[in-house]
Amino acid sequence: MAICQFFLQGRCRFGDRCWNEHPGARGAGGGRQQPQQQLSGNNRRGWNTTSQRYSNVIQPSSFSKSTPWGGSRDQEKPSFGSFNSGASTNRNKGFGLSENRFASLSPEEQKDEKKLLEGIVKDMEVWESSGQWIFSVYSPVKKKPNISGFIDISPEELKLEYHNFLTSNNLQSYLNSVQCLINQWRNRVNELKSLNISTKVALCIEKVLEHYSSSTLLFAHFFFFQFSDVKNGVNQAAPAFGFGSSQAATFVSPGFPVKNSSSDNAQNFSFKINSGFATASSGSPAVLGSSPAFGAAASASSAISTSAPAFGFGKPEITSAASFSFKSPADSSFGSPGFSGLPTSLATGPVSTPVAPAFGGGDSVAGFGSPGSHSHTAFSKPSNDTFGNSSIPTSFSAPSSIIAPDNVLFTPRDKLTVQELEQFQSKKFTLGK
Amino acid sequence: MSLFGTTSGFGTSGTSMFGSTTTDNHNPMKDIEVTSSPDDSIGCLSFSPPTLPGNFLIAGSWANDVRCWEVQDSGQTIPKAQQMHTGPVLDVCWSDDGSKVFTASCDKTAKMWDLSSNQAIQIAQHDAPVKTIHWIKAPNYSCVMTGSWDKTLKFWDTRSSNPMMVLQLPERCYCADVIYPMAVVATAERGLIVYQLENQPSEFRRIESPLKHQHRCVAIFKDKQNKPTGFALGSIEGRVAIHYINPPNPAKDNFTFKCHRSNGTNTSAPQDIYAVNGIAFHPVHGTLATVGSDGRFSFWDKDARTKLKTSEQLDQPISACCFNHNGNIFAYASSYDWSKVRTPGPALYDPRRQSRALGSEGLGLSCDSSQGAQVSLGRSPSPACNRKLQGFLQWFWGFSTAFGQNPEHRKHSASGHYGLLCCWVKKHRQAGGCTL
Numbered sequence: 043m044a045i046c047q048f049f050l051q052g053r054c055r056f057g058d059r060c061w062n063e064h065p066g067a068r069g070a071g072g073g074r075q076q077p078q079q080q081l082s083g084n085n086r087r088g089w090n091t092t093s094q095r096y097s098n099v100i101q102p103s104s105f106s107k108s109t110p111w112g113g114s115r116d117q118e119k120p121s122f123g124s125f126n127s128g129a130s131t132n133r134n135k136g137f138g139l140s141e142n143r144f145a146s147l148s149p150e151e152q153k154d155e156k157k158l159l160e161g162i163v164k165d166m167e168v169w170e171s172s173g174q175w176i177f178s179v180y181s182p183v184k185k186k187p188n189i190s191g192f193i194d195i196s197p198e199e200l201k202l203e204y205h206n207f208l209t210s211n212n213l214q215s216y217l218n219s220v221q222c223l224i225n226q227w228r229n230r231v232n233e234l235k236s237l238n239i240s241t242k243v244a245l246c247i248e249k250v251l252e253h254y255s256s257s258t259l260l261f262a263h264f265f266f267f268q269f270s271d272v273k274n275g276v277n278q279a280a281p282a283f284g285f286g287s288s289q290a291a292t293f294v295s296p297g298f299p300v301k302n303s304s305s306d307n308a309q310n311f312s313f314k315i316n317s318g319f320a321t322a323s324s325g326s327p328a329v330l331g332s333s334p335a336f337g338a339a340a341s342a343s344s345a346i347s348t349s350a351p352a353f354g355f356g357k358p359e360i361t362s363a364a365s366f367s368f369k370s371p372a373d374s375s376f377g378s379p380g381f382s383g384l385p386t387s388l389a390t391g392p393v394s395t396p397v398a399p400a401f402g403g404g405d406s407v408a409g410f411g412s413p414g415s416h417s418h419t420a421f422s423k424p425s426n427d428t429f430g431n432s433s434i435p436t437s438f439s440a441p442s443s444i445i446a447p448d449n450v451l452f453t454p455r456d457k458l459t460v461q462e463l464e465q466f467q468s469k470k471f472t473l474g475k
Numbered sequence: 476m477s478l479f480g481t482t483s484g485f486g487t488s489g490t491s492m493f494g495s496t497t498t499d500n501h502n503p504m505k506d507i508e509v510t511s512s513p514d515d516s517i518g519c520l521s522f523s524p525p526t527l528p529g530n531f532l533i534a535g536s537w538a539n540d541v542r543c544w545e546v547q548d549s550g551q552t553i554p555k556a557q558q559m560h561t562g563p564v565l566d567v568c569w570s571d572d573g574s575k576v577f578t579a580s581c582d583k584t585a586k587m588w589d590l591s592s593n594q595a596i597q598i599a600q601h602d603a604p605v606k607t608i609h610w611i612k613a614p615n616y617s618c619v620m621t622g623s624w625d626k627t628l629k630f631w632d633t634r635s636s637n638p639m640m641v642l643q644l645p646e647r648c649y650c651a652d653v654i655y656p657m658a659v660v661a662t663a664e665r666g667l668i669v670y671q672l673e674n675q676p677s678e679f680r681r682i683e684s685p686l687k688h689q690h691r692c693v694a695i696f697k698d699k700q701n702k703p704t705g706f707a708l709g710s711i712e713g714r715v716a717i718h719y720i721n722p723p724n725p726a727k728d729n730f731t732f733k734c735h736r737s738n739g740t741n742t743s744a745p746q747d748i749y750a751v752n753g754i755a756f757h758p759v760h761g762t763l764a765t766v767g768s769d770g771r772f773s774f775w776d777k778d779a780r781t782k783l784k785t786s787e788q789l790d791q792p793i794s795a796c797c798f799n800h801n802g803n804i805f806a807y808a809s810s811y812d813w814s815k816v817r818t819p820g821p822a823l824y825d826p827r828r829q830s831r832a833l834g835s836e837g838l839g840l841s842c843d844s845s846q847g848a849q850v851s852l853g854r855s856p857s858p859a860c861n862r863k864l865q866g867f868l869q870w871f872w873g874f875s876t877a878f879g880q881n882p883e884h885r886k887h888s889a890s891g892h893y894g895l896l897c898c899w900v901k902k903h904r905q906a907g908g909c910t911l
Contacts, residue, residue, distance in 0.1 A: 165687070172736075172748035175711035175768075175814060178689035179664050185683050194663040194689050196649055197750070197813035198518070198565060199624070201537065202581050202604060204813075205563065 052149035158182055159237055162189075166235045176227045190248055191230035193223070501809065503787035509546075509806075511554040514538045517808035519566045520797040527573030530799045531555070532806055535564030541578045541588065546804060558588050558595045565604060571612045577619055579608035585621050587633050598633045601625050607660075609653040611672055620676070622648030622660055630676055640676060644668070654695045657703040657720070661690035667708070669720060684708075685716035685731055694754040696761060696777070707763055707777070709751030715765060717777050730780070735767030750814055753796040755805075764805060766793035768814040772807050 046062030048054040054064065162182045169176070177195035179188040200220070207216035233241055502508060513536030523531040530546040541564050543555040562582030569576055576588040577598070585599035585608050599605065603625035611618050611630070618639055619631045624647040629638040646663040653659075657679075658670040665684040670676050684690065688710045698704040705719035713735045722728035737747040749769035756763045762783060766772040770789035775782050789809050796807040 168748070172746060173815075174713065174748035175689065175750050178711050181665060181684075181687050184685055184687075188664060194646070194665075196647075196663070196689065196691070198604075198606070199647075201516070201813040202563065205537070205581075 052152060163235050163237055166231045170231055176224065187248060501790050503789060507550045509544055509552040513540060513542060516810035516812065517795055518564060520795045520806050520808055521567045521569055522797050522799040524569050524571055524573050525800040526571065530804060533567045533576050534808065535567045535578055537563040539563055541567060556593055560586065565606050566608045568608050568610050570610050577608045577610060579605035579621055585619065599629060599631045601627065601629065606648050607651040609651060611653055611655060613655055613672055620653060620658065622651045624648065628660060642676065642678065649690050650693045652693050652695045652706065654697065654703040657695060659693050659695055659706045661693045661708060665690060685718055685729060686710040686714055688712040691750050692753050694756055696756045707754050709754050709765060711750035713748040713751065715751055715754065734765055734773055735769050735771065752792065752794050752812055755796050755798050757798055757802045758800060759802045764796055766796040766807050768792040768812055772796060
């Protein structure tokens with residue numbers, strides 16, 4: 043059956059009666075053919091439209107329109123806004139798309155997602171302008187995980203740090219570190235406010251966004267094709283992503299849940315910053331794979347292999363970076379003392395480069411210079427500013443699975459069939475057409 | 476008719492009440508100030524339990540000390556005793572018989588202070604600062620529960636140096652509350668766990684946080700049968716969530732409300748959002764009080780979902796609050812809570828700004844001549860403390876240059892009072908018009 047173009051645009055007026063196929067609305071059972079057809083359909087559209095705003099037509103949808111935080115009608119005297127306990131966010135699951143994340147979103151879900159993203163943008167704006175405490179984690183809606191890039195520091199902890207630094211007469215370093223944290227926060231907020239595709243992809247991976255909407259999917263593809271020239275096994279990620287194997291949806295497995303929960307068991311402030319920062323630069327493990335581009339001596343496989351253990355704990359990549367900063371020998375003052383008990387087995391130098399942008403190179407104390415300040419030539423990525431943060435993870439969660447002995451997730455390049463290789467390298471999927 | 480203080484009811488302006496050249500807002504509610512306040516920020520307050528005749532107030536401060544006052548019915552406060560830790564004191568609590576006070580400190584220990592003998596011994600040890608401490612009295616056991624930033628919750632029999640039990644938390648413990656048989660712990664990264672304490676403490680449920688931002692304070696409330704049934708959770712984002720443990724209708728019964736924001740009704744204009752630093756429930760009426768970084772305290776009725784009263788704005792954030800055992804007295808601590816950390820930087824050591832900031836308020840710390848007759852500051856820091864205080868004030872000024880959005884922030888941060896204020900509350904009235 044022909045695919046209904048209007049449904050793809052979110053405005054089919056026949057709905058169930060429509061004679062054409064409405065992919066995705068009929069459930070995940072559509073199988074492998076579906077996502078790729080979807081992709082091709084969306085490809086056409088996606089490349090033309092820059093934004094995700096599919097339609098302004100209000101579909102008659104049955105879910106409640108209340109924003110997840112229904113308390114916005116708060117008035118001083120009479121009543122509190124009532125809190126809608128997130129009923130609307132569960133809709134995403136109920137659409138029969140549960141297994142197939144690559145299917146196109148139905149219009150309701152697109153709206154949900156749009157609302158979610160708008161909510162995030164609004165919250166960021168409020169956060170910035172309102173003078174509220176900035177060292178706090180944030181989650182857009184109840185039941186969603188915390189968005190990465192924000193660390194939780196309570197005022198008491200900060201004050202204690204101040205006291206400690208006061209006794210050691212090292213006030214300036216305290217001020218510097220706080221300033222760095224503030225900058226880091228501000229960058230992250232700006233990133234989330236601008237909400238370009240790379241952050242959306244990252245949010246998908248964090249399971250904040252429930253489904254990979256087609257635009258984020260597109261971007262990921264675009265992204266991967268860029269990597270096809272990169273020498274090492276990096277581009278192995280693409281087949282995992284693109285070929286819709288049943289595990290593909292889970293390929294973003296290990297790194298990120300760990301990241302979110304890789305909280306700091308900080309004894310002291312300095313360590314806390316670093317581990318918090320580890321979550322911020324969650325993309326940085328990804329960059330580990332790119333280290334060959336920086337001419338490090340280690341071979342590709344070793345670079346990747348170092349990334350794997352780093353992946354398992356959210357922190358060690360910072361450890362390694364702090365221990366051997368690629369750019370600058372002088373370590374930030376946060377270097378050694380805090381890293382007690384962390385595996386220091388990450389031996390090779392190249393590991394440090396991802397955090398090089400984070401640690402700002404030569405400046406020892408102001409380690410958290412603005413990310414992206416260093417050129418990363420190997421990556422012709424569309425958005426430079428999010429480099430240090432979130433854009434890379436998509437491609438690099440797969441490398442960790444390289445280490446797994448039985449890797450169902452992807453096949454090394456030489457094992458791809460000719461046909462698959464051709465698909466992988468071409469601009470458009472033609473499988474199943 | 477005003478129950479807060481002697482002269483004015485609320486609603487009159489709080490500025491320039493002293494008639495001095497500087498507008499001093501440190502006690503706009505004209506409440507009674509406790510004498511001999513600590514020299515640094517006050518982190519926690521606790522009133523004595525009903526088993527003890529009279530009212531005794533314990534306050535732990537960032538000056539490493541714990542102080543005890545007797546609060547008499549006339550309103551007079553008499554400093555009674557003091558104990559020291561080697562680090563700032565983060566939490567205090569009383570034992571159920573009122574003979575002992577437990578204090579938790581950043582020096583990673585908790586101490587038991589026997590008031591009759593004025594001796595304090597260490598009863599707990601953690602790997603990181605101890606943030607919360609509570610006394611649990613169960614029919615078959617009694618112990619002290621300490622929550623720490625080392626992500627553990629430990630239960631101590633005061634006679635032994637090994638904990639009776641250690642429970643792992645997902646993240647650093649930020650706040651906790653205990654009303655037997657229920658305990659609630661809120662951790663970093665928006666973690667929220669409820670424990671049940673019968674027989675022995677065990678985790679009852681992990682709850683998805685109803686709030687979007689960092690948890691700051693939590694307080695358990697009871698139902699009409701005096702059983703703990705839910706809790707109120709405050710965050711840094713000026714919002715409190717009321718959450719019932721087993722509500723008949725969760726979607727309707729649990730809710731959040733915004734508080735401690737400037738222009739509260741007008742959500743279109745950018746508003747300032749302040750952290751909720753403390754929540755306390757009135758022991759008799761079940762109404763709740765919240766105190767925030769904006770320097771106000773508010774009383775709310777969670778069943779009618781209304782706000783009962785908001786105080787005038789103090790010039791400093793309010794960092795802690797507490798009701799006494801019968802709800803007649805509400806104590807709140809006004810001191811800087813580190814909330815204005817937006818732009819530390821070069822402003823710190825600018826001497827011109829420094830002198831403007833200190834001005835008369837700074838001196839007001841040690842000499843009370845500029846203040847009105849009703850209040851007695853009674854603060855006379857020793858020279859060593861004073862220097863440290865001055866240093867702090869210098870730093871404070873630097874920090875307090877706000878992001879640039881709101882000049883109100885600058886105004887309020889100018890002074891450096893660490894005052895402890897008491898006010899008398901005869902009754903909370905419900906439903907709308909407050910007679911408070």
